[in-house]
Amino acid sequence: MPFAELGMKQDEYDRVVAILGRRPTGSELAIYSVMWSEHCSYKSSKVHLRQFGTKAPKSEALLVGMGENAGVVDIGDGWAATFKIESHNHPSYVEPHQGAATGVGGIVRDIMSMGARPVAVMDSLRFGGLDQGDTRRVLPGVVEGISHYGNCLGLPNIGGEVVFDPCYIGNPLVNALCVGLLRKDQIKLATAPGPGNKVILFGARTGADGIGGASVLASATFEDESQAKRPAVQVGDPFMEKLLIECCLELYQADVVVGIQDLGAAGVSCATTELAAKGTGGMTVDLNLVPLRDPTLRPEEILMSESQERMMAVVTPGDIDAFLAICAKWDVPATVIGEVTDTGRLVMTWDGEVIVDIPPGTAADEGPVYERPFHEPLGQHDLNLDTPDSLERPSDLRTTLLQLIASANLSSREWVTSQYDRYVRGNTVLAQPADAGLLRVSEVMPGAEETTRGIALATDGNGRYAKLDPYAGAQLALSEAYRNVAVTGATPLAVTNCLNFGSPEDPEVMWQFAEAVRGLADACKTLGVPVTGGNVSFYNQTGSAAINPTPVVGVLGVIDDVAKRVRSGFPAAGLRVVLLGA
Amino acid sequence: MARVIVDVMLKPEILDPQGQAIARALPRLGFSGVSDVRQGKRFEVELDGPADDAAIAEVRKMAETLLANTVIEDFVVRVEG
Amino acid sequence: MARVIVDVMLKPEILDPQGQAIARALPRLGFSGVSDVRQGKRFEVELDGPADDAAIAEVRKMAETLLANTVIEDFVVRVEG
Amino acid sequence: MRVGVVTFPGTLDDQDAARALRLAGAEAVPLWHADHDLKGVDAVFLPGGFSYGDYLRCGAISRFAPLMTELIPAAQAGLPVLGTCNGFQILCEAHLLPGALVRNAGLHYVCRDQRIRVDNASTAWTTDFAEGQEITLPVKHGEGRYVADAETLAELEATGRVVFRYAGSNPNGSLNDIAGITNEAGNVVGLMPHPEHAVEELTGAPGVDGRGFFSSIVRKLVNA
Numbered sequence: 001m002p003f004a005e006l007g008m009k010q011d012e013y014d015r016v017v018a019i020l021g022r023r024p025t026g027s028e029l030a031i032y033s034v035m036w037s038e039h040c041s042y043k044s045s046k047v048h049l050r051q052f053g054t055k056a057p058k059s060e061a062l063l064v065g066m067g068e069n070a071g072v073v074d075i076g077d078g079w080a081a082t083f084k085i086e087s088h089n090h091p092s093y094v095e096p097h098q099g100a101a102t103g104v105g106g107i108v109r110d111i112m113s114m115g116a117r118p119v120a121v122m123d124s125l126r127f128g129g130l131d132q133g134d135t136r137r138v139l140p141g142v143v144e145g146i147s148h149y150g151n152c153l154g155l156p157n158i159g160g161e162v163v164f165d166p167c168y169i170g171n172p173l174v175n176a177l178c179v180g181l182l183r184k185d186q187i188k189l190a191t192a193p194g195p196g197n198k199v200i201l202f203g204a205r206t207g208a209d210g211i212g213g214a215s216v217l218a219s220a221t222f223e224d225e226s227q228a229k230r231p232a233v234q235v236g237d238p239f240m241e242k243l244l245i246e247c248c249l250e251l252y253q254a255d256v257v258v259g260i261q262d263l264g265a266a267g268v269s270c271a272t273t274e275l276a277a278k279g280t281g282g283m284t285v286d287l288n289l290v291p292l293r294d295p296t297l298r299p300e301e302i303l304m305s306e307s308q309e310r311m312m313a314v315v316t317p318g319d320i321d322a323f324l325a326i327c328a329k330w331d332v333p334a335t336v337i338g339e340v341t342d343t344g345r346l347v348m349t350w351d352g353e354v355i356v357d358i359p360p361g362t363a364a365d366e367g368p369v370y371e372r373p374f375h376e377p378l379g380q381h382d383l384n385l386d387t388p389d390s391l392e393r394p395s396d397l398r399t400t401l402l403q404l405i406a407s408a409n410l411s412s413r414e415w416v417t418s419q420y421d422r423y424v425r426g427n428t429v430l431a432q433p434a435d436a437g438l439l440r441v442s443e444v445m446p447g448a449e450e451t452t453r454g455i456a457l458a459t460d461g462n463g464r465y466a467k468l469d470p471y472a473g474a475q476l477a478l479s480e481a482y483r484n485v486a487v488t489g490a491t492p493l494a495v496t497n498c499l500n501f502g503s504p505e506d507p508e509v510m511w512q513f514a515e516a517v518r519g520l521a522d523a524c525k526t527l528g529v530p531v532t533g534g535n536v537s538f539y540n541q542t543g544s545a546a547i548n549p550t551p552v553v554g555v556l557g558v559i560d561d562v563a564k565r566v567r568s569g570f571p572a573a574g575l576r577v578v579l580l581g582a
Numbered sequence: 583m584a585r586v587i588v589d590v591m592l593k594p595e596i597l598d599p600q601g602q603a604i605a606r607a608l609p610r611l612g613f614s615g616v617s618d619v620r621q622g623k624r625f626e627v628e629l630d631g632p633a634d635d636a637a638i639a640e641v642r643k644m645a646e647t648l649l650a651n652t653v654i655e656d657f658v659v660r661v662e663g
Numbered sequence: 664m665a666r667v668i669v670d671v672m673l674k675p676e677i678l679d680p681q682g683q684a685i686a687r688a689l690p691r692l693g694f695s696g697v698s699d700v701r702q703g704k705r706f707e708v709e710l711d712g713p714a715d716d717a718a719i720a721e722v723r724k725m726a727e728t729l730l731a732n733t734v735i736e737d738f739v740v741r742v743e744g
Numbered sequence: 745m746r747v748g749v750v751t752f753p754g755t756l757d758d759q760d761a762a763r764a765l766r767l768a769g770a771e772a773v774p775l776w777h778a779d780h781d782l783k784g785v786d787a788v789f790l791p792g793g794f795s796y797g798d799y800l801r802c803g804a805i806s807r808f809a810p811l812m813t814e815l816i817p818a819a820q821a822g823l824p825v826l827g828t829c830n831g832f833q834i835l836c837e838a839h840l841l842p843g844a845l846v847r848n849a850g851l852h853y854v855c856r857d858q859r860i861r862v863d864n865a866s867t868a869w870t871t872d873f874a875e876g877q878e879i880t881l882p883v884k885h886g887e888g889r890y891v892a893d894a895e896t897l898a899e900l901e902a903t904g905r906v907v908f909r910y911a912g913s914n915p916n917g918s919l920n921d922i923a924g925i926t927n928e929a930g931n932v933v934g935l936m937p938h939p940e941h942a943v944e945e946l947t948g949a950p951g952v953d954g955r956g957f958f959s960s961i962v963r964k965l966v967n968a
């Protein structure tokens with residue numbers, strides 16, 4: 001397989017050859033190409049994202065920080081919450097329903113893999129103008145996809161955003177957030193320690209979904225994607241995911257899981273290399289044992305498949321039977337496909353032949369890191385000189401007001417929110433129309449203490465502000481989400497973020513990105529809330545026109561007594577209205 | 583008045599969760615001998631006029647733009663009877 | 664290995680909002696000459712063995728008990744080809 | 745008072761149903777779809793969700809579950825059974841209730857707080873309501889439009905077996921605004937709205953109108 005077609009650059013290929021001391025096999029190339037894609041390796045963003053760590057404020061609450069599937073924070077009384085936001089922008093443009101649905105599915109599996117029960121979702125959406133381009137195709141499909149997948153999983157949707165702006169034509173943004181609850185002492189990590197332990201692939205069978213590189217797709221502009229290279233669309237099966245959730249929780253309770261990882265963009269490649277790299281260092285896998293939906297798949301394709309609803313677990317030999325019995329109870333197919341070793345090598349076989357033999361860390365952690373050049377956009381100064389003062393004063397305020405409240409960006413979101421179940425699980429204290437979602441922490445979990453606590457969540461972002469000043473724009477996004485959490489009565493604890501930008505190869509976009517990250521990191525430090533995780537989505541652009549830089553920030557807070565929450569809106573006549581702040 | 587049928591099925595490489603759920607349920611319900619089930623859609627399109635070549639071409643266009651999502655689905659157009 | 668098709672349609676007296684929504688959308692999309700559209704389901708059932716009378720009878724039973732809800736739907740079973 | 749709460753693969757509201765029963769003073773007994781065992785419960789709640797992903801038709805696969813082969817004769821023999829949403833769909837598919845639930849006329853899933861009129865306050869699950877009383881419960885479904893042939897509808901109406909009707913606007917195009925019905929004996933009730941999401945001030949729908957379902961069945965079982 002020619003490396004260029006896999007989205008790999010010459011120097012990256014040369015590095016693979018240097019690491020292995022020989023030409024890579026097709027399967028090895030498949031692994032390195034997906035693992036070193038922008039989507040999986042964060043090669044353009046890494047140098048900037050480090051600030052979230054170096055500038056991080058001291059936080060007592062932080063239990064697991066960046067770098068794991070999702071961050072975990074201590075919310076008191078022995079409970080912990082884990083949350084993360086992630087984009088599924090490109091797939092949602094190609095096939096809005098399935099793209100958005102599998103976006104929800106993916107983030108929910110991240111939360112499951114931390115050992116938590118997913119308890120709610122949120123979605124932050126950006127579309128082109130209502131009457132523009134194919135918003136009429138994209139918007140209903142996206143909303144239906146989120147609605148169907150989230151509702152089917154039994155996860156209440158407790159908030160989000162819908163914003164229209166012409167800059168998102170052809171590049172809609174679909175950012176999905178999931179939050180989960182777990183007991184503080186039950187955190188699971190993606191690691192494969194203990195030679196002799198077995199590697200189990202469970203969940204859906206593997207098909208051709210996403211082969212040809214959805215991760216490549218998410219790492220390149222659309223023009224580069226010839227029709228022929230367009231990968232088979234990933235189709236979600238929320239029913240299988242619901243079974244996976246219940247199955248995983250029962251596996252955790254039975255304490256038969258040593259390490260666990262969800263299968264995301266880079267599928268088996270990602271799960272095996274990351275688990276092995278963080279564990280004892282080695283693993284053998286027999287790819288012939290991977291259950292296939294399409295029996296004609298080649299090993300390279302199995303390694304790159306993005307089939308949904310799959311997980312990988314590391315299990316001690318003595319627990320295998322118990323593990324498989326729980327999977328059988330939930331009708332979840334499960335197969336032992338490999339074993340942990342201490343050789344420092346990830347070795348895969350196909351038809352008895354070794355087709356992969358690599359140090360897993362080189363694929364998982366030692367991908368290329370780019371210091372992309374950046375500079376302030378040429379028109380940035382002029383853009384800021386054009387202040388509202390130059391706008392014509394409206395002659396008739398009443399008409400202007402009516403126009404404003406009837407505009408797409410201010411009108412009711414009910415068409416969207418009424419398609420989402422906000423009640424399921426019975427713990428929703430606040431959802432739409434509140435500015436933040438609020439959940440009661442009351443889960444039936446063996447051994448869990450009674451608590452009166454609640455968690456609040458909000459997501460916010462404003463691409464127009466960020467375009468004018470990405471540093472301040474990112475800070476405004478954070479402070480809005482922070483305020484929205486605070487007004488429920490909760491104390492903000494931690495931050496997740498999804499950074500949606502154009503091409504990192506454009507120095508002006510890269511500047512926007514660098515400024516936004518710097519702004520967010522500084523603001524987090526000032527407010528005393530650490531970033532616990534997030535996601536970067538580059539290449540949101542058509543031709544040379546990038547979307548407005550759109551950092552979306554999610555804030556999680558905790559309230560000691562959820563019954564003391566504060567609702568938004570005026571509860572009764574005759575009360576005084578006080579304006580606080582600047 | 584003629585009736586044209588449009589059958590829409592997911593492309594073979596696309597996961598069909600509905601069909602799979604049915605196929606998995608069959609043995610439990612006492613049905614054996616079925617190796618696979620796929621579920622698709624069937625549209626019955628009633629024409630005002632006869633199902634001549636022009637009309638069929640029109641239905642085909644309709645299938646392509648509206649009835650099927652060609653990103654994930656294939657379709658077949660045929661005249662009933 | 665044989666394939667048996669089961670077509671399931673809502674009974675004529677049951678409102679079919681999906682079909683109606685399509686029929687209403689057609690003129691707006693520039694399609695004329697369609698008087699009605701109905702949407703149903705199509706199942707492709709792959710048999711391990713041949714589609715002999717016994718197998719077809721089995722599929723018919725499957726259609727009657729599972730694939731169709733005869734309170735609201737009619738079905739037709741036929742061998743592909 | 746032991747009330748079974750059934751879990752199928754894909755059931756979602758079982759935790760809510762159990763909580764609502766406990767708040768009303770009943771013991772919620774988990775029942776598993778794959779068991780041939782009703783565990784001697786005094787009544788059964790079939791909660792909502794997407795059993796088997798709602799693939800094929802809502803409730804179509806679930807009704808063949810081993811537990812259902814026990815539940816169907818028990819219900820026919822008088823065991824009180826309440827099915828909400830997917831539970832209602834399963835009861836129809838199992839022919840414990842007549843008619844069927846099909847795609848909403850608006851073609852979208854709808855989640856909203858819905859006004860509902862109680863038209864029959866004499867079933868096992870509605871004695872704590874007054875006939876004609878209006879209550880508010882959440883609806884949340886994509887396939888909740890009740891349909892039945894003209895004869896069945898006429899019979900339901902004539903015999904007072906329409907238990908609940910949508911008041912105000914009809915969320916799904918249901919015939920005769922039907923939100924819920926009962927069998928001839930009045931022990932099996934199915935409805936699309938969700939009483940279990942309206943039992944606490946803090947969470948769920950505004951108000952606690954759902955409590956009446958649970959207090960009704962508890963009272964009935966205590967007096968039995």
Ligand SMILES: Nc1ncnc2c1ncn2[C@@H]1O[C@H](COP(=O)(O)OP(=O)(O)O)[C@@H](O)[C@H]1O
Pocket residue numbers: 122123124125157158159160161162410411412413416417420431432433434435436
């Ligand atoms: N995509 C969405 N998903 C879920 N909830 C949403 C979504 N968009 C908006 N909402 C909810 O609808 C309500 C109104 O949203 P919005 O008009 O953006 O409010 P505001 O302008 O006050 O922030 C909020 O509660 C918000 O969380």
